[in-house]
Amino acid sequence: MSQPKTKKETEDLLELYRQMLLIRRFEEASAKAYSMGKIGGFCHLYIGQEAVGVGAISALEQKDYIVSTYRDHGHALARGLEPKALMAELFGKRTGIVSGNGGSMHFFDKKKNFMGGHGIVGGHISLAAGIAYASKYREDGAVTLCFFGEGAANIGSFHEGMNLAAIWKLPLVMICENNHYAMGTPEYRALSVKDVSVRAAAYDIARDHIEGDEVRKVREHVKVAVERARRGEGPTLMEISTYRFRGHSMSDPAKYRTKEELEKYKQGDPLIKAEKDLLAAGWAQEELTKMDEIILKTVEESVDFAEKSEEPPLGWLYKHVYAENV
Amino acid sequence: MAVLTYREALNRAMTEEMEKDPNIFLMGEEVGHYEGAYKVSQGMLAKFGERRIIDTPISENGFAGVGIGAAMVGLRPIIEFMTWNFSLVAIDQIINSAAKMNYMSAGQFPIPIVFRGAGGAGGRLAAQHSQSFESWYAHIPGLKVLAPYTPSDAYGLLKTSIRDNNPTIFIESEVLYGSKGEVPDGEFLIPMGKSDIKREGTQLTIISWSRALMYVLPAAEKLAKEGISVEVLDLRSIRPLDEEGILASVRKTNRALIVEEGWNVAGFGAQVAYLIQKEAFDYLDSPVERITQEDVPMPYAANLEKSSLPSEDKIIKKVREMIK
Numbered sequence: 001m002s003q004p005k006t007k008k009e010t011e012d013l014l015e016l017y018r019q020m021l022l023i024r025r026f027e028e029a030s031a032k033a034y035s036m037g038k039i040g041g042f043c044h045l046y047i048g049q050e051a052v053g054v055g056a057i058s059a060l061e062q063k064d065y066i067v068s069t070y071r072d073h074g075h076a077l078a079r080g081l082e083p084k085a086l087m088a089e090l091f092g093k094r095t096g097i098v099s100g101n102g103g104s105m106h107f108f109d110k111k112k113n114f115m116g117g118h119g120i121v122g123g124h125i126s127l128a129a130g131i132a133y134a135s136k137y138r139e140d141g142a143v144t145l146c147f148f149g150e151g152a153a154n155i156g157s158f159h160e161g162m163n164l165a166a167i168w169k170l171p172l173v174m175i176c177e178n179n180h181y182a183m184g185t186p187e188y189r190a191l192s193v194k195d196v197s198v199r200a201a202a203y204d205i206a207r208d209h210i211e212g213d214e215v216r217k218v219r220e221h222v223k224v225a226v227e228r229a230r231r232g233e234g235p236t237l238m239e240i241s242t243y244r245f246r247g248h249s250m251s252d253p254a255k256y257r258t259k260e261e262l263e264k265y266k267q268g269d270p271l272i273k274a275e276k277d278l279l280a281a282g283w284a285q286e287e288l289t290k291m292d293e294i295i296l297k298t299v300e301e302s303v304d305f306a307e308k309s310e311e312p313p314l315g316w317l318y319k320h321v322y323a324e325n326v
Numbered sequence: 327m328a329v330l331t332y333r334e335a336l337n338r339a340m341t342e343e344m345e346k347d348p349n350i351f352l353m354g355e356e357v358g359h360y361e362g363a364y365k366v367s368q369g370m371l372a373k374f375g376e377r378r379i380i381d382t383p384i385s386e387n388g389f390a391g392v393g394i395g396a397a398m399v400g401l402r403p404i405i406e407f408m409t410w411n412f413s414l415v416a417i418d419q420i421i422n423s424a425a426k427m428n429y430m431s432a433g434q435f436p437i438p439i440v441f442r443g444a445g446g447a448g449g450r451l452a453a454q455h456s457q458s459f460e461s462w463y464a465h466i467p468g469l470k471v472l473a474p475y476t477p478s479d480a481y482g483l484l485k486t487s488i489r490d491n492n493p494t495i496f497i498e499s500e501v502l503y504g505s506k507g508e509v510p511d512g513e514f515l516i517p518m519g520k521s522d523i524k525r526e527g528t529q530l531t532i533i534s535w536s537r538a539l540m541y542v543l544p545a546a547e548k549l550a551k552e553g554i555s556v557e558v559l560d561l562r563s564i565r566p567l568d569e570e571g572i573l574a575s576v577r578k579t580n581r582a583l584i585v586e587e588g589w590n591v592a593g594f595g596a597q598v599a600y601l602i603q604k605e606a607f608d609y610l611d612s613p614v615e616r617i618t619q620e621d622v623p624m625p626y627a628a629n630l631e632k633s634s635l636p637s638e639d640k641i642i643k644k645v646r647e648m649i650k
């Protein structure tokens with residue numbers, strides 16, 4: 001996609017850039033807090049993939065649903081979940097988005113139709129089909145967007161979910177964020193195809209495959225799939241190529257890839273791309289710097305909030321194991 | 327009072343609930359056009375149409391997940407497993423999604439779903455099609471587990487399960503579908519966590535559930551003729567468990583025998599035995615005993631199959647030993 005031309009287009013890109021920058025800064029702060037032992041468990045960062053989540057989610061309406069993986073920080077922020085509540089969740093505090101029951105991998109926000117962070121690779125794909133199924137059942141016009149990695153494209157749940165979504169023509173958009181590695185396994189050692197999206201042919205559904213370094217381009221393409229779903233024409237399998245600049249999780253030094261490879265992909269950093277486009281469109285560098293400062297402050301405040309929040313009371317241990325019958 | 331088969335009672339429960347609540351649908355392999363592999367959903371497609379009685383391909387993991395996803399946004403699915411044997415390929419969804427969703431989301435996403443279908447041993451179906459999984463599912467916090475024996479319990483408990491806001495594992499007995507029993511005419515619900523005294527007695531309590539009661543009840547009858555008075559407690563609800571009911575009976579009879587169709591190691595009866603020794607130790611006149619399926623996959627040969635399962639004879643023999 002070429003540079004923004006009109007003022008409106010520029011402002012639009014600026015907003016997408018702001019969201020990507022928030023994710024980047026939030027993740028950097030999480031990494032720091034993790035290294036200091038303030039965040040426990042697994043912590044999978046989204047750094048490098050921001051254009052995918054922000055671009056895709058910006059193609060949705062409020063009534064639409066998002067289903068995410070354990071790498072859910074970026075998707076949650078792109079959907080507008082409160083950074084404070086997310087950071088507090090990472091810290092395991094009562095003020096967290098799921099009051100300390102979930103941590104990094106299990107963000108949920110019902111008000112925002114953010115249907116979770118799910119930790120079993122690919123397991124959430126049939127859940128997403130089920131949410132889309134409910135939309136079809138009720139004719140509520142909502143579309144479900146499901147993110148997963150290329151590693152998940154090899155699991156049974158993926159195939160069953162795709163087949164069910166296809167035979168029932170569910171309003172589902174499946175986005176494979178192909179960052180080329182499933183933990184330490186490069187895609188060519190695990191996938192029978194070079195391009196995950198060609199598997200759409202096996203289910204006779206629509207497919208698309210794009211590079212995920214330009215946020216507006218991602219949105220344009222996802223929009224096509226979302227509209228197709230909304231028209232009742234069934235699911236789309238999209239592959240969006242991207243790259244994670246960090247290891248699989250905070251405990252992974254990512255020794256299975258070369259420095260050169262990482263450097264090459266960093267050239268395509270979606271934030272740098274958007275920044276360049278904004279500058280070329282006449283935006284002043286200092287405006288962008290100011291924006292960054294505001295974001296940094298927001299993130300700092302969220303860390304501060306998380307830090308100062310209390311842990312959940314021990315009396316909450318058994319809370320929510322079962323739902324009340326009302 | 328009407329006399330219904332177990333399958334008819336289940337059918338009536340689902341039909342009545344679906345008539346009341348448009349959010350309920352039934353989904354599974356062969357539930358629609360075929361009217362259920364065991365004919366439990368007979369007539370339901372004709373009544374409710376394809377929108378609400380949904381045939382699926384053979385994809386247990388997939389449609390279990392679809393049900394859970396639909397429940398996340400407020401529908402109330404009934405998911406039929408053709409038999410519980412095939413639930414194993416969906417167990418990830420049942421445990422990792424259904425059971426934990428409410429907890430992981432801090433109460434934002436309750437999962438009002440019923441997983442139901444045929445379970446249990448027998449019928450010479452051999453190792454892969456003949457087994458009881460109550461203990462497996464009872465192990466998981468977040469799930470409720472029911473295993474009715476009579477048609478009226480099947481009716482009352484299924485209705486309760488459908489109305490419950492939690493994932494319920496409803497294990498029907500494959501060999502009981504044709505069994506008959508009186509089911510009261512009006513609507514009634516049976517609460518979870520309430521056992522039923524199937525027979526009063528004074529000298530020993532047999533705790534059992536589902537089709538194992540087919541052996542327990544006649545055994546108790548025969549023992550009564552010998553002058554041994556056995557109380558028979560049908561748990562019906564495995565989780566939640568009627569701890570009070572179990573303890574009250576054992577405190578009365580001072581002896582407990584648990585008869586279950588599942589395997590011995592880490593079986594649910596071990597949990598019941600633990601409860602009894604912990605809370606009613608001083609009342610016990612003999613050690614708590616168990617009769618279970620033998621510790622082998624189910625054999626096909628008629629004689630071996632029979633010998634591997636609990637039986638009237640095994641029960642009578644064990645009770646005599648315990649009373650001595």
Ligand SMILES: Cc1ncc(C[n+]2csc(CCOP(=O)(O)OP(=O)(O)O)c2C)c(N)n1
Binds near residue numbers: 149181182
């Ligand atoms: C069923 C299952 N197997 C293994 C794991 C451990 N695991 C977590 S993430 C992961 C890699 C998945 O890679 P991919 O789907 O490509 O997503 P990415 O992490 O690259 O975003 C593995 C092996 C798991 N969580 N679930």
